[in-house]
Amino acid sequence: MNFRTLILIGGVGIALHGCTSIDSFNSDSVKNFTSPQELIVQKNINAVNGRAKEYVYSWGAKQSNKEIQSLYPRKYLNSYCSAKGGKFSLLHKSSMSLVKNQWDKKLLSTYSSVKQGIGAYKCVQSDGQSWIVSIEPVSERKLDDGSGTRMVALQTKIMTAGDAQKFYSSANSSNNSAAKKTTVNNQTAKNTASKAVTPKEVEVKKEVETKKETKPTPELPVKRSVQVVETPQQQQLKYYVAARRDLNSGKNQIAACNNAQRAYNYGKLQGTEGTKVYTESGMVVARCLTSVPSYSSRFANSKAQAVKILQNLANNYNHAGAKNMLRQIK
Template sequence: MNFRTIILIGGVGIVLHGCTSIDRFNSDSVKNFTSPQELIVQKNINAANGRAKEYVYSWGAKQSNKEPQSLYPRKHLNSYCSAKGGKFSVLHKSSMSLVKNQWDKKLLSTYSSVKQGIGAYKCVQSDGQSWIVSIEPVAERKLDDGSDARMVALQTKIMTALDAQKFYSSANSSNTPAAKKTTANNQTAKNTPSKTTTPKEVEVKKEAKEAEAKKETKPTPPLPVKQSASVVETPQQQQLKYYVSARRDLNKGTNQVAACNNAQRAYNFGKLHGSNAANVYAESGVLVARCLTSVPSYSSRFSNSKGQAVKILQNLTNNHNHAGAKHMLRQIK
């Protein structure tokens, strides 16, 4: 084996090492997915457990010509939106509030390969439906292979407009310089003694403190601190929760708009893996169709609510052979 062959093999190894398997970013590769959540799951945009997944955002000086992987989540969702005839645009900018290490946050903010692929994006499809996806960095590290490549962990989530507004309003307000300055000023004011205090008042306070110190008081034992366990729900659990809530409220005839929103959330997850996931997806679709045809306060948001309901029911009928969807489709027609 000559020296040229060794160099060639080594170069191929570097290219393949640490890469994520990503299809071409075109409409044909994503057009068959029924929802953006199904795309996220099937394309493994998040980790297998639904949490943040690591992507290379900088390959280092020796491999600077390689495309950064950190733009993949945004490109996949953008391609899906285009496949639906939609427009994909930035809704909220990211302040990287989930990155706890300040040095990591500062480093990530200097790379366009990170900043151009994070934040909240909104897609308005040609059929009138819309959805919002949030792509947020969680952590940063150097790749453990001796190279200069660096990784960023990205969490991709489908959000409602209300959830996105709450998250990004809270995140941005806590990171603004004005908020930090106000907090610092308030803390300084608390720690600074009043200049208007007279010498007599100071003496009285001093005597009171000395008298208090002489009293024998029994120390109060500290109360035990309860540790709250953080439970992370899987996409299947979230989908089921939204579906159950929507079905309950619709059957009762209460909170109908909120119920329809929950039904839409469950349906947007798409067909997930699991023994009961396909049924939950289909039943959620029937609820959405029901909202589009019989809940005026919800259906009035859409220009062709009946047509959208028919599309959902036809999809469930043709691809899932759902009896309830067939029955409802006959009633509408």
């Protein structure tokens, strides 16, 4: 047996001894301790120097039947509380703020063997005394022996109610800020990676941007309002309708007569309504020359002009109204 083999056997023996001593731990074996702090020290719940102590929280696939050690600190203190006739309950949930490595924290948060044994617990004893213990993970690692065993370092500490409130309030606040910062950093890293380009791409991009800057901006065509061009027939009809409307209403008689004159001046236009609009416009003009003083006074011989228009309509278009009006004038 060489020295290396001897060391290996010794290490296994120590590990087995630790498991055996923990398994035999019960309420009767702790009831004689005067305080939870004495229990922590005497049972080596922390490391010898008072710092965090490592416990197995996962034995790996090949040793999954073994008992998990990461719940032992809580089990110790719960047993002591029960031995004092007390009630042991969770006071503050752990945010694992002492775990600095975010990936370690993320991994530990997936194991119930860790989450169920950490946080701040309060014990109210039957004699009225109460105390608070904080059990917090500090770090995590995997053993190098190929077994897949993973260890978590737990710090167990007695706290006052004020200290516990202050620590866990601050821890939760810091943890939220750290989580946001990590998210932002991860997103920034992704964006940086996605934006990374080769020198050639930079050169091509620069050249394209230069071309964009020097390329003259094409002039936009001037948007012109669309004007609807009316046909002569439409214009003639518009003037005639306006003249009849205003003259019949007794308003704007001069404007009405002017519109009638404009419509009549177009002459006979082609179209089904061309003749009618022309002849009826002439009748309105004749009426203006004989019955609208404000309009007829503008002409030296308004009656003669009216007769001339009526004769044209009667002779050339056989207009009955024109013939009747001629008889009235004579």
